[in-house]
Amino acid sequence: MSYSQEIRGQEDRDLSAVFARAAEPVNLLKAQRQENTLYGFLRPLDHAEDLPAIECLAATIRYGRNDVVVLGTGGSSLGAHALVALKKNRFSHNNQYPRIHFPDNLGPDSMDALLSELDLAHTHFLIISKSGGTAETLAQMMACLAAVKEMLERVQNGRQLSEYFTVIVEPGDNILRRFANRWRLPIFDHAKDIGGRYSALSVVGLLPSAIAGLDIRETRRGARDVLMNCLETENIEDIPAAIGAATIYHCAEEGMNINVLMPYECRLDMLARWHQQLWSESVGKAGKGTTPVRALGPVDQHSQLQLYLDGPNDKFFTFITTNMNGKGPVIDDKLASDPELGYMSGRTIGDLVAAEARATMEALSRHNKPVRQIKLERLNEYSMGALIMHFMLETIIGAHLFDVNAFDQPAVEEGKVLTRQYMEWGRRMH
Amino acid sequence: MSYSQEIRGQEDRDLSAVFARAAEPVNLLKAQRQENTLYGFLRPLDHAEDLPAIECLAATIRYGRNDVVVLGTGGSSLGAHALVALKKNRFSHNNQYPRIHFPDNLGPDSMDALLSELDLAHTHFLIISKSGGTAETLAQMMACLAAVKEMLERVQNGRQLSEYFTVIVEPGDNILRRFANRWRLPIFDHAKDIGGRYSALSVVGLLPSAIAGLDIRETRRGARDVLMNCLETENIEDIPAAIGAATIYHCAEEGMNINVLMPYECRLDMLARWHQQLWSESVGKAGKGTTPVRALGPVDQHSQLQLYLDGPNDKFFTFITTNMNGKGPVIDDKLASDPELGYMSGRTIGDLVAAEARATMEALSRHNKPVRQIKLERLNEYSMGALIMHFMLETIIGAHLFDVNAFDQPAVEEGKVLTRQYMEWGRRMH
Incomplete structure (x- = not known):
């Protein structure tokens, strides 16, 4: 080992x-291995069938790009960030691979600051949310979409909005998928049975790694x-x-x-x-x-x-x-x-x-x-x-x-419900 | 308040x-205030006599510099870093103030990576160690001094090594002060009675703040x-x-x-x-x-x-x-x-x-x-x-x-002694 x-x-x-x-x-x-019922995040390890598609997508995304921005929160960005950090000390803008940014903390001015420093015409945005409903990621995506739209209207380089975004989200009806469909952004499926914090070795962690030039095999x-x-x-x-x-x-x-x-x-x-x-x-x-x-x-x-x-x-x-x-x-x-x-x-x-x-x-x-x-x-x-x-x-x-379920997170829903409530109250007061 | x-x-x-x-x-x-015996780190608050010298030094250091590198470990960099972070989201290289770097973690390749990205002719190094004996800071300083020496020999811009370094260290005989004297680097005194972790509001935290364009008053x-x-x-x-x-x-x-x-x-x-x-x-x-x-x-x-x-x-x-x-x-x-x-x-x-x-x-x-x-x-x-x-x-x-002394750190000396021992053994084995 x-x-x-x-x-x-x-x-x-x-x-x-x-x-x-x-x-x-x-x-x-x-026993699960014998029965072929291993957890989703362990299953792809038995084969490498998903890797060529990830490598191909990575090559497409990084073509002509200086920067790639990963919009994801918690499990949707930490694994990729940990993997891409391998390149940190050898990395520079003159490299053949784009710089990867992880603006994982939402703030009123941080996204503006990042957008103003990027050459948007040579940037790609990777939007990752398993559920498709993560508020921070959606808010950041809307800020980035508005910026790219504005840039395209200004420079008229003949390119489409859809060339600047790739979405990773689970199948089925959800906010992010509806949004991506409406704006015709390419979508790559997030496996339904791989939870965010166990997704580092799936497309979620490996696509940014491959874009950064790491050997995902x-x-x-x-x-x-x-x-x-x-x-x-x-x-x-x-x-x-x-x-x-x-x-x-x-x-x-x-x-x-x-x-x-x-x-x-x-x-x-x-x-x-x-x-x-x-x-x-x-x-x-x-x-x-x-x-x-x-x-x-x-x-x-x-x-x-x-x-x-x-x-x-x-x-x-x-x-x-x-x-x-x-x-x-x-x-x-x-x-x-x-x-x-x-x-x-x-x-x-x-x-x-x-x-x-x-x-x-x-x-x-x-x-x-x-x-x-x-x-x-x-x-x-x-x-x-x-x-x-x-x-x-x-x-x-x-x-x-510890006799607990490794795969759920029962307590965090309460905070999300309260956030929506406080936003609604704020709206009515405006 | x-x-x-x-x-x-x-x-x-x-x-x-x-x-x-x-x-x-x-x-x-x-009572200490009545008797004029307040702790060193609280005393300068009663007046602002030290601020003009800090502001003047900051203006000199940042003149013509794109980047300033603060070499300090623990208390010698964390306070300054916390203060300078105020500028983080509004900061860009086109700004009138230099970028400030805090390479506070020693690693075999991190300093090389930073040095290779800097325009050394327009960089200044601020070296901070109260005791003057912090191994990591001294090692980083030697790497930077070697790089600047090499640059000066190459570009022959008529400038002196001493224009690229400022040292903050306590008075008296210590390694860093001897080093600075030998290479004629300008020295600014670290107060003897202000411990590193209480030094954020002294020259240690305020000089980098002033260089970054913050209002230290x-x-x-x-x-x-x-x-x-x-x-x-x-x-x-x-x-x-x-x-x-x-x-x-x-x-x-x-x-x-x-x-x-x-x-x-x-x-x-x-x-x-x-x-x-x-x-x-x-x-x-x-x-x-x-x-x-x-x-x-x-x-x-x-x-x-x-x-x-x-x-x-x-x-x-x-x-x-x-x-x-x-x-x-x-x-x-x-x-x-x-x-x-x-x-x-x-x-x-x-x-x-x-x-x-x-x-x-x-x-x-x-x-x-x-x-x-x-x-x-x-x-x-x-x-x-x-x-x-x-x-x-x-x-x-x-x-x-908790009934403990807020100002000492009795336990860490053991690790430092062991580090030196292991380095000596390694030397003998080479």
Whole structure:
């Protein structure tokens, strides 16, 4: 596999009862595989039939475009954003691939600011909403449609509105689909049986990845290898996702209601945000669950480590590290001639970050905090696919241990109803 | 004052004992003011003598520059970043002010990527470290110095290395000061008695703000008004920072060990990150404290709200809202002609975000979660200064309630020592 996992601080604990329960959802998955009834988001892993269409659509969309704007909220953008972030540090406008923007937070001026900086004639908008009814996405889409219409009337380049938009929405009657039909925007189906937060490995996450020039076959392959390892391993204690879920559950029972996910790599910052949603919405219900917190190394050593080491013992830590030794610029020994800088001189920036990650994990262990390290040999499409599948499996097993449904989100409807009410009251007052 | 605060879900609780204890640090501040011995970070608020020098330095630095890179870690960059984010949505390269970059996370390729995108001949580097020994900042500085040296040798524009760098570091002998002296880089003193996480209203936060074109006198004025209100209010229960600290402490005693700070405004996202450090490092020690979590509205309604509403009852929520009604583009009633979009039609994006914030707070209250709303009349330099002072006072009062020292960070030294050890071992192995 493309990663290894090690957990410290749990050696003295007997987790056998938890492992026995963790085996239940895994055995269910194994049975579902035999019966060909795997969950929607796991099914495409058995084949790659959908990939050529995604790659073809990506090539069409990016042709002649400098920028692609993904309009999606929550599950409709976080997975894609986490995947596309792989390109972040190597990316520039001179690249052969367009820049991808994720204006995922609605605000009265943010969309205007983005639109005014884009060359609209060379921009494409990808609108993603499973239900087709997400208020923020619809509001942003209307602002973008108005801007493109205005641009087309002004420049008269002979192009159609429909060349600037692609819609991803589930089949059936819904607001976004009606809107797309009315304006003749091309529509790509969102699978009905894949929930937003489990959609990263479907068209939702893979189309933006392919537009950005990432190898989506590798992403799928990494995910598939992790899934198959889970489905084909006999001993539950040999499945990393089960070990992770069992440990988190056990720690939660002992009062550790916070899970910190701290990658030591800028490009994994968005993965931690994706994971935060995945776990929160799947496991946080019926008064149960734990709260995921994202941190980023090494910078958060300077903002959170005091609390982590010496604050309440209420956290389970997961570090993700990549193989950084020897990477990056060498610290010039002429510049670092100061005796107190001797420890850096001649080493690389990657050496420094790797030493910091190791030191932080060691310090936490010495303070008796439970620490998990997920080590990636390489950070690439393959390992991103593997990580995403690892965390989806861990979440499903975790939800089973907490005895909640991993796939619903019963509580959020109330907020949506209230929002509509307040908007209606505001309308009447105008 | 420029903000108001309302807390729901605490009406039935008797907080008088907590308030009595919260009065102690406030009375200490009042006495210190009489004796002219206020903490370093509060002292400059009584006058504005340092501002002309900061403004003058800012004008010199930004002259002819397109970009300014702030190299600082933790407290040396978060306050400035939070303040400069005020400009985020109105900002563009055509502006009269330079873009400000905060590459605060070290990585083997991130600095290279930034340097390759900058026009180095029109860039200035601001290097900030109170102690002068922060490994990440020193490593980044050496990479930037090497790049500028190389550029100067190539373009031969007759300029000196010293025109590209400004250093902020405390007086006395330290690595960064020795380095700056050796390369003749201009140095501006970091006050010895202002700790990094309390430095946002000193030169550390105000110089980048002034370079970005913000009115730092207004920032100071907002902060001063909040401080004076605290020092001149007789009844402790009329001081917002004391109410906040007392409520957080009381909730923590009842098992709410997580504080969520959720602004409904993109430009306050960095303020939440600054606050996360301030509270974590100040209050998280000796097994005590609570864990601050940042969220952002409305997007995190789609990622965290399920957990917040229906997960464990372990959170105290703070929302920051601005007066958004009527702001931003109007949602076109021709585009929003779908009957199910009726609630949006003719309203503004700001109306929608305001309704969402109100609905989220209402839903949490209905689920018996403690909710605080901090309302800003306007989001500008004045209210940012006010918020920063509010949270600094709340942190000092909170630390007193938790019976810890708000100003030290005893636990992090261990990680630094280990980092050096691991680097030395790596060197010997090379």
